[in-house]
Amino acid sequence: MTRKILILSTHQRGGIRSVVEAYGDTGFYRQWNAEILWTNDETSLARKLIMAGQAFAILLWNLIRRRVRLVHVHLSMRGSAWRKGIYIALTRLFRVPVVLHLHGSEFKEYYQAASPAKQRFVRRMFDRACVVVVLSRAWRDFVSTITTAEIRIVPNFVTCSEPRKAPPNDGVHLLFLGAFGRRKGIYDLIEVVSRIKAKGGALSLVCAGNGEVDEVRRKVTELGVQDQVHVAGWVAGEEKERLWDEANVFILPSYNEGLPMAILEAMCKGKAVISTRVGGIPEAVIEGRNGSLVTPGDLQALERVLTALIEHPENITTLGSNSRTLYETQYSPDAALGIMSEIYRHCSGLSK
Numbered sequence: 001m002t003r004k005i006l007i008l009s010t011h012q013r014g015g016i017r018s019v020v021e022a023y024g025d026t027g028f029y030r031q032w033n034a035e036i037l038w039t040n041d042e043t044s045l046a047r048k049l050i051m052a053g054q055a056f057a058i059l060l061w062n063l064i065r066r067r068v069r070l071v072h073v074h075l076s077m078r079g080s081a082w083r084k085g086i087y088i089a090l091t092r093l094f095r096v097p098v099v100l101h102l103h104g105s106e107f108k109e110y111y112q113a114a115s116p117a118k119q120r121f122v123r124r125m126f127d128r129a130c131v132v133v134v135l136s137r138a139w140r141d142f143v144s145t146i147t148t149a150e151i152r153i154v155p156n157f158v159t160c161s162e163p164r165k166a167p168p169n170d171g172v173h174l175l176f177l178g179a180f181g182r183r184k185g186i187y188d189l190i191e192v193v194s195r196i197k198a199k200g201g202a203l204s205l206v207c208a209g210n211g212e213v214d215e216v217r218r219k220v221t222e223l224g225v226q227d228q229v230h231v232a233g234w235v236a237g238e239e240k241e242r243l244w245d246e247a248n249v250f251i252l253p254s255y256n257e258g259l260p261m262a263i264l265e266a267m268c269k270g271k272a273v274i275s276t277r278v279g280g281i282p283e284a285v286i287e288g289r290n291g292s293l294v295t296p297g298d299l300q301a302l303e304r305v306l307t308a309l310i311e312h313p314e315n316i317t318t319l320g321s322n323s324r325t326l327y328e329t330q331y332s333p334d335a336a337l338g339i340m341s342e343i344y345r346h347c348s349g350l351s352k
Contacts, residue, residue, distance in 0.1 A: 136280025185253030
């Protein structure tokens with residue numbers, strides 16, 4: 001019987017699930033006889049416990065039957081670290097190699113704030129991996145301080161079609177895609193839009209995502225920017241494509257990130273990008289080439305960047321075109337799939 005690779009991942013909406021599904025959409029998992037085990041989702045605690053138990057049971061059953069040649073674990077932080085640590089320990093008991101794929105945007109802060117015992121747990125979990133996968137050079141530099149395991153950089157990627165039409169050229173049309181909450185900087189963004197409105201600047205902003213949707217809508221009303229800001233909530237499919245068509249600038253003023261899938265999708269769609277100097281973002285968004293970067297929480301800098309685009313909207317087209325070029329050369333599927341194939345071959349000891 002051909003042994004398989006098991007992929008352990010959360011099913012919660014967001015970046016990790018998007019990464020796993022992107023690999024699946026390319027046919028990569030099918031080529032490697034890989035099976036996804038969803039370990040939790042965003043429903044009730046009872047449902048999460050059931051999913052975790054089912055994933056554990058399926059993993060154990062396959063390990064006992066000697067059907068597994070490799071386990072690929074997608075890791076975030078907090079509860080994810082504890083859950084995945086259990087799966088990794090179980091896997092290593094059966095001498096099956098593990099690829100540990102780190103995504104957690106706040107993992108560095110989580111680790112540094114952890115007790116010595118928790119830090120030892122994390123280090124031991126990383127040291128058990130055949131390879132630790134990180135998203136950028138910045139994350140490689142940090143992870144190298146806590147583990148002796150081999151570390152490989154595999155950037156996220158997205159698959160998307162050519163832009164359906166040219167971006168609008170009649171002003172600044174912003175799109176925010178991400179979880180609504182302080183970490184993604186959405187409240188900062190709405191505050192800056194309010195400041196620009198007060199000074200007579202004209203722009204539009206659409207906010208799409210899940211999380212603190214009601215709180216964001218209250219903030220929009222409180223600041224009186226209902227004419228400038230539309231809160232769409234969670235979108236998918238054709239509705240999401242329509243939002244991409246109507247935007248010419250993607251904006252994500254996050255406080256912590258790995259390498260956001262939404263930024264890569266914006267680059268694929270040929271949009272200018274405004275974000276922050278955190279995680280792997282500065283490796284994808286090049287100042288003055290395909291967008292602008294500010295320090296997280298620096299509202300004045302964010303206001304200056306947006307005001308510059310309002311005053312010189314002709315720059316948006318060039319920035320967006322450069323985004324598409326960078327996507328094609330660095331963040332399309334081919335490069336990432338090639339590196340991941342090398343990792344699978346190395347850790348499983350088999351060729352493909």
